[in-house]
Amino acid sequence: MHIEESFICGKHTAADCEDGIVCTPNFVAVIDGSTSKTPFRLDPTMKNGRFAMLLIRNYIRQMAAEATLEEFCQGITSHIAEEYAERGISERMAAHPEERLTASAIVYSEHRKEVWMVGDCQAIVDGVFYENPKPYEQETAMQRADMIKGGMLPADARHAIEPQIIKAMLEGQNRLYAVIDGTPIYMPGTRLVSVRSYAVLASDGYPTLLPTLRDTEKALAKQLADDPQNIRSFVATKGLVEGNKSFDDRAYVRLTV
Numbered sequence: 108m109h110i111e112e113s114f115i116c117g118k119h120t121a122a123d124c125e126d127g128i129v130c131t132p133n134f135v136a137v138i139d140g141s142t143s144k145t146p147f148r149l150d151p152t153m154k155n156g157r158f159a160m161l162l163i164r165n166y167i168r169q170m171a172a173e174a175t176l177e178e179f180c181q182g183i184t185s186h187i188a189e190e191y192a193e194r195g196i197s198e199r200m201a202a203h204p205e206e207r208l209t210a211s212a213i214v215y216s217e218h219r220k221e222v223w224m225v226g227d228c229q230a231i232v233d234g235v236f237y238e239n240p241k242p243y244e245q246e247t248a249m250q251r252a253d254m255i256k257g258g259m260l261p262a263d264a265r266h267a268i269e270p271q272i273i274k275a276m277l278e279g280q281n282r283l284y285a286v287i288d289g290t291p292i293y294m295p296g297t298r299l300v301s302v303r304s305y306a307v308l309a310s311d312g313y314p315t316l317l318p319t320l321r322d323t324e325k326a327l328a329k330q331l332a333d334d335p336q337n338i339r340s341f342v343a344t345k346g347l348v349e350g351n352k353s354f355d356d357r358a359y360v361r362l363t364v
Contacts, residue, residue, distance in 0.1 A: 108217045108364050110135065111305075112320045115358040118312070118351045125156035125210075126310045126356035129164045133172040133217050137358045138163045139228060139310035141209040141286070142345070144273050149194065149208060159208035162187060163287060167214065176223045176299050179214065180292040187289030200289060204280040205273045207288040211239075213308045220364060222306055224298040226286045229316050231307040232300045236316065239298050241284050243275040244344060252338035261336050261346050268344060305363045312357030314341040320359050327353065 110130060117124030125140035140156030150158050166186045170179065187208055191197045200207050211226025222230055224239040231237070247268050254264040280286060285296030300306075309316050314337070315326035330337070336346030337354055347354045 108132075108135070108215075108362055111361045111363055113358075113360040114320050114324075115356075116352060117356050118348075118353045123154065123157060124356045125154065125160055126312065126358040127160040127164045128358050128360060129167050130360075131168055134167050134170065134214055135217075135308065135360055135362055136164075136167050136212055136214040137228065137308045137310050137360055139211045139226070139312075139356070139358070141211070144205045144269060144276070147206045149190070149196075155206075155208050156210065159187070159210040159287070162190065162208065163210055163212055172218045174216070175219070176221070176297060177294070179223060180225060180287075180294065180297065183212075183287055184289060184292055187287070191289055204276045204288065204290075207290070209280075209286050209288040211310070212287060213310075215302065215306055215308060215362060217364070220302045222300045222302055222308065224300070225292060226284075227311050229309050229311060229313070230300065231316060231318055233303050233305065234318075237298060237300055239285075239296070240311075241275070241279075243272075243279065245342070247271055247275070248337075248342045248344045251344055252342050255336055255338050255346075265345055272344070302364055305361065308360045308362075310356065310358045312353065312355035313359065314343070318361070320361065323359060327357070
């Protein structure tokens with residue numbers, strides 16, 4: 108296994124970036140901590156998405172080389188659930204998915220020559236593009252786009268769709284789609300892809316994933332210039348906020364096996 112190139116950039120600063128990359132002799136992973144939907148924080152020094160990313164990153168660093176996708180999902184779920192138990196909030200987290208430490212991860216296993224997709228992430232494996240989006244997100248994104256096209260301010264449009272996002276979490280998180288959040292992961296919502304020669308792993312901070320970092324960054328720059336609110340060529344639940352570098356944190360790794 109060889110890392111050909113990797114890159115990570117926070118939408119605001121590196122210190123509050125909720126994306127992460129971990130590279131060990133056994134695993135390479137891109138982790139995407141989810142944007143918080145409420146003011147609740149498990150750790151007052153950081154947002155829940157960053158806290159989730161750091162926990163997952165540390166877990167992967169000590170994971171057994173022979174681990175399977177199922178063992179990873181079970182192990183990271185227990186790891187985060189233990190964090191809830193230590194803080195005495197297990198019952199609260201069971202009832203409130205919008206407050207959980209939530210993240211997506213895409214992991215390459217060197218031992219198994221597999222890519223594991225848990226949650227909203229994307230990959231190119233041996234020339235084929237793969238994604239794993241949340242089932243409700245495109246419809247919600249289209250509603251936001253229509254609001255902005257109708258004259259609503261982007262910040263107000265984002266606020267308007269947040270109740271719908273939370274409702275979808277209450278009804279579907281780890282029931283209809285998979286995420287890492289300290290509760291049993293919905294395994295039918297995960298993906299496993301075998302790797303023969305190379306893989307590109309990325310978070311959903313890239314609207315267009317391409318085989319090289321240069322081309323992927325170039326496509327992002329064009330998107331930000333032409334459609335910064337993500338309401339036309341690429342429709343998303345959030346857009347570029349003034350003062351930020353992009354609409355979302357982003358992370359990219361290309362490796363050969």
